[in-house]
Amino acid sequence: MPIEQALNGATVISWMREIESSVRAQRDYLTQLDSAIGDGDHGTNVTRGFASVVEALNGEKDAPPGRLLILAGRTLVSTVGGASGPLWGSALRSGGRVLGDSPTFDGQQLVEVLAAALASIKELGAAAPGDKTMVDALEPAVDKLRGEVAAGAQPAAALASAAAAAEAGMEATVPLQARKGRASYLGERSIGHQDPGATSTALILRALERAVAASS
Amino acid sequence: MPIEQALNGATVISWMREIESSVRAQRDYLTQLDSAIGDGDHGTNVTRGFASVVEALNGEKDAPPGRLLILAGRTLVSTVGGASGPLWGSALRSGGRVLGDSPTFDGQQLVEVLAAALASIKELGAAAPGDKTMVDALEPAVDKLRGEVAAGAQPAAALASAAAAAEAGMEATVPLQARKGRASYLGERSIGHQDPGATSTALILRALERAVAASS
Amino acid sequence: MAETKMRKFMNDPANVVKESLAGLAAAHPNLLRYDSAAQIVVRKDAPKQGKVALISGGGSGHEPLHGGFVGLGMLDAACPGEVFTSPVPDQMLAATKAVDGGAGVVHIVKNYTGDVMNFKMAAEDAADDGIKVSAIVIDDDVAVQDSLYTAGRRGVGATVLAEKIAGAAAESGADLTTVSDTVKRVNERARSFGVALSSCIPPAAGKPIFDLPEGEIELGIGIHGEPGRRRAQLGSAAEVVDVMVEAVMSDLKPSRGSQVLAFVNGMGGTPLIELYLLYAEVDRKLRAAGVEPVRNLIGDYITSLEMAGASLTVLHLDDDLLRLWDAPVHTPGLRWGA
Amino acid sequence: MAETKMRKFMNDPANVVKESLAGLAAAHPNLLRYDSAAQIVVRKDAPKQGKVALISGGGSGHEPLHGGFVGLGMLDAACPGEVFTSPVPDQMLAATKAVDGGAGVVHIVKNYTGDVMNFKMAAEDAADDGIKVSAIVIDDDVAVQDSLYTAGRRGVGATVLAEKIAGAAAESGADLTTVSDTVKRVNERARSFGVALSSCIPPAAGKPIFDLPEGEIELGIGIHGEPGRRRAQLGSAAEVVDVMVEAVMSDLKPSRGSQVLAFVNGMGGTPLIELYLLYAEVDRKLRAAGVEPVRNLIGDYITSLEMAGASLTVLHLDDDLLRLWDAPVHTPGLRWGA
Numbered sequence A, B: 001m002p003i004e005q006a007l008n009g010a011t012v013i014s015w016m017r018e019i020e021s022s023v024r025a026q027r028d029y030l031t032q033l034d035s036a037i038g039d040g041d042h043g044t045n046v047t048r049g050f051a052s053v054v055e056a057l058n059g060e061k062d063a064p065p066g067r068l069l070i071l072a073g074r075t076l077v078s079t080v081g082g083a084s085g086p087l088w089g090s091a092l093r094s095g096g097r098v099l100g101d102s103p104t105f106d107g108q109q110l111v112e113v114l115a116a117a118l119a120s121i122k123e124l125g126a127a128a129p130g131d132k133t134m135v136d137a138l139e140p141a142v143d144k145l146r147g148e149v150a151a152g153a154q155p156a157a158a159l160a161s162a163a164a165a166a167e168a169g170m171e172a173t174v175p176l177q178a179r180k181g182r183a184s185y186l187g188e189r190s191i192g193h194q195d196p197g198a199t200s201t202a203l204i205l206r207a208l209e210r211a212v213a214a215s216s
Numbered sequence C, D: 001m002a003e004t005k006m007r008k009f010m011n012d013p014a015n016v017v018k019e020s021l022a023g024l025a026a027a028h029p030n031l032l033r034y035d036s037a038a039q040i041v042v043r044k045d046a047p048k049q050g051k052v053a054l055i056s057g058g059g060s061g062h063e064p065l066h067g068g069f070v071g072l073g074m075l076d077a078a079c080p081g082e083v084f085t086s087p088v089p090d091q092m093l094a095a096t097k098a099v100d101g102g103a104g105v106v107h108i109v110k111n112y113t114g115d116v117m118n119f120k121m122a123a124e125d126a127a128d129d130g131i132k133v134s135a136i137v138i139d140d141d142v143a144v145q146d147s148l149y150t151a152g153r154r155g156v157g158a159t160v161l162a163e164k165i166a167g168a169a170a171e172s173g174a175d176l177t178t179v180s181d182t183v184k185r186v187n188e189r190a191r192s193f194g195v196a197l198s199s200c201i202p203p204a205a206g207k208p209i210f211d212l213p214e215g216e217i218e219l220g221i222g223i224h225g226e227p228g229r230r231r232a233q234l235g236s237a238a239e240v241v242d243v244m245v246e247a248v249m250s251d252l253k254p255s256r257g258s259q260v261l262a263f264v265n266g267m268g269g270t271p272l273i274e275l276y277l278l279y280a281e282v283d284r285k286l287r288a289a290g291v292e293p294v295r296n297l298i299g300d301y302i303t304s305l306e307m308a309g310a311s312l313t314v315l316h317l318d319d320d321l322l323r324l325w326d327a328p329v330h331t332p333g334l335r336w337g338a
């Protein structure tokens, strides 16, 4: 069994950079999804937010990863607005608090970070699975990650499965009728469209996979 | 030489009816011409006006033709607005005054009616030939009519030539740069478009030809 | 380019003007009444004995102009024609009679062939009835050269300012000559220039007057949906305002240090967020040009139905005009101090 | 259907909001100032010691809401987000601090997930700083069912009325509880319903949010360019108003003989001639339904950029609300009695 490589602040920074380039590349697609059942700003929102995060984290490479996550969360709250800003903002802050001032974290701690992020989103947004929100991508990803890590998988491998679960969850939002957020105003007309927030969440998981794989 | 048939009030009424059905049929075309170099209301303006004239003249068949023309002119002034209302309105009023209370009129008087109409339009609108207005259709028509009648032509035949002259004048407005009315605001951009008022004027002349031919 | 379709709240296109005026009257019974037979909007308390009365009118489609400016400190009556069509003399005559309080009536006429001719006929009829009428023609649009080769400059944004300012003069008891001179002075000291980003759709026509290819705008438009003097590429707001300010200021030529009123007018389909963005540029550029915009008016006041676009009017103020501008006004479209 | 192209007066799409706010501040220095660092609009004379302060905010693109309602008798500050995007808590916190005069601050929050969450975070931070904050959520849009299966009703037209009426209460010296209760009462007694004839084009997206096939309209829209509850054929204005009045009145259920305020709001691209035509129908139908529209507000007050469309808000008045509505207000977007 290979020795598990420690994840650290650099991993968090590279995660945020990966998110930033990924949502920037998919900006128009995310906005288009949000135009169908929302107000057409999701791509701009997350691009603006993660660009600010990357900037805020610049030169903070040696800070403990928990602090970096908290700073990233705060930056999202302060720059995104909308629904996704507070949701992913408090998610990253809660995730960061799990790590305290620890200079590194392992696979099990990563599970706890993402579980705290999920709990925070669910508490703030009061969304349950099946409501057609980012929760539908994040919850299956956290469950999968927890299971794989418990079964002894390496973080990068476990994240590959988790990201796939997020994508499956994202795709599964298509037939749902939205019960939370703007899309809920559409009633039955929300059926047949993929949730933008679940889509960016799947991108965020894939970005994490890449960041962790690169750290290993 | 055939005896010239007297024209009367019924001729005026039938002239107005012919104009009404003709401008109504060409309404969209006139409006389209006015959209290119004006404000897109000429078709509606003249249709509304002559419909009111026909209604006002209803049952006035036995009134002297001069009175009917004055009534028609007044009705135009009171119902059209825009530039064409006062212009054709005072034209018909001036034309009507030429006939006084005479129960009939002949070709020579018809020349005088139309000459008075033209003079009135030129006075009120201060437009000269070549300014790209209704004058460019009416003036050649009046000149032609005067010539033909002087040469002994029957009114209907003389009007056929006059209407053709109006149409030629109308077509000749295409290359002109407008100097009067709304089209003048366009400067050189008015070149290449046919003047709407000259176009309805040609229709008015053709309507007169049909009305007179039917009276003969 | 695909044809833009008409999407309007209306019943029969032929009744748009009448039904809208009925709504105006229903909404503001304390200010005005609508005489549907004469097709005029009249100030509630008209005629006011001894007060000079102001009337104006023109085609509809420019709302709130003119009906929305009837009330305290502005117009005594408005004569709305069909959409973009001058009213008929009967309306102006009826309005003149309805508001004359013995001190005379000022006709504020925008310079369009139709308006001028129809108002002239009405003024002649009113004179026959013994009413003193003074007609002033507004022609502030610098996009049109005032030459022998045009119908002269169009009357646009200065009309709103003249109605407000002369209305205040009349309200304060000025006589016919003074009120007429006030209208004239506003006209002489104001210049305008307009730009369209889209055409409008007259209800009776049911389609746009002109089509603009992608990325193009019309420069030097009037308020009747007519095309402008020329087309240009849609530049930045800063570039568009450069053109507007240059056109207006090079003609108005106010001395350095002058106080001006800057009026950024929306054509009907341009939202306020854009008008304020334009104002930011206008304010900066006027100051750079050495004049001080001490008053402003920003919004849709003289419109072309749902046309997207804007016009700039600059009025060179003096103490008198400033005082009259600040005087109370209470109309559906303009209100302060009351 | 061909894609509608973006035709806007702007420079960089990313700066539309900031540049427009700069214009607002340049135009109304006597009423407000724009703090560009904090991205808030603050009443000139804030904080006023002892006066309850009102702030509101939300995505931009709804102008004059909210920045245009800062001034005497209405808001003390506004927090404008990006176009259609809720502002961030930092803005609400900065605004709360800037206006607190010791008597507490009321947050008027439109019911959108993002707005509610961001305002909540700010209120928590303000509480940490020892400022009394009372947040009231506006949710007057009857197009959305208030059920477990939605985010609840949206806040739309009632927001404008609540800002005006509670602003008057605060101006008159009412305490925090009274001012909050006034906002609540307006919200409880008001209902709205909106209709779109076209989509709008967010500057950052550069294209319409939705396409409407010819002759169709969206019923039950909000103010963020989002599609409505359903599509329908564009009927006559009378038919559209039937739907609006029925939707609002069947939910509000005011007793016969009640006095109401009828607010016909344009979404930004619909000209005033149409809004007044709608008002004619609204006035008639409300009277037929047994209520009396003793006050009205007609124009573009809570918009969706250049969307063509309109909403109806009916507020069931009482003596108190009527008095507060009539009280003086002086803001860029609403002004009377001052």
Ligand SMILES: Nc1ncnc2c1ncn2[C@@H]1O[C@H](COP(=O)(O)OP(=O)(O)O)[C@@H](O)[C@H]1O
Pocket (backbone or CB within 6 Å): A034, A038, A039, A041, A042, A045, A046, A081, A082, A083, A084, A085, A087, A121, A124, A125, A126, A127, A132, A133, A134, A135, A180, A181, A182, A195, A196, A197, A198, D084, D085, D086, D113, D114, D115
């Ligand atoms: N109550 C909620 N709980 C969880 N996620 C939510 C909730 N409301 C909205 N979302 C998510 O937020 C996404 C929209 O984000 P965004 O477009 O940035 O914000 P807004 O809806 O304010 O414009 C939705 O697609 C959905 O996934």
Ligand SMILES: Nc1ncnc2c1ncn2[C@@H]1O[C@H](COP(=O)(O)OP(=O)(O)O)[C@@H](O)[C@H]1O
Pocket (backbone or CB within 6 Å): B034, B038, B039, B041, B042, B045, B046, B081, B082, B083, B084, B085, B087, B121, B124, B125, B126, B127, B132, B133, B134, B135, B180, B181, B182, B195, B196, B197, B198, C084, C085, C086, C113, C114, C115
């Ligand atoms: N000064 C004028 N003299 C003669 N004819 C004129 C003059 N001004 C305009 N016209 C005619 O009027 C026509 C336009 O009429 P119409 O569209 O009904 O009025 P408006 O221009 O007021 O909308 C023009 O095509 C032109 O023939």
Ligand SMILES: [Mg+2]
Pocket (backbone or CB within 6 Å): A034, A038, A039, A040, A041, A042, A082
């Ligand atoms: Mg969104």
Ligand SMILES: [Mg+2]
Pocket (backbone or CB within 6 Å): B034, B038, B039, B040, B041, B042, B082
């Ligand atoms: Mg015309």
Ligand SMILES: [Mg+2]
Pocket (backbone or CB within 6 Å): B039, B041, B082, B083, C059, C084, C085, C086, C114
């Ligand atoms: Mg016309």
Ligand SMILES: [Mg+2]
Pocket (backbone or CB within 6 Å): A039, A041, A082, A083, D059, D084, D085, D086, D114
């Ligand atoms: Mg949003």
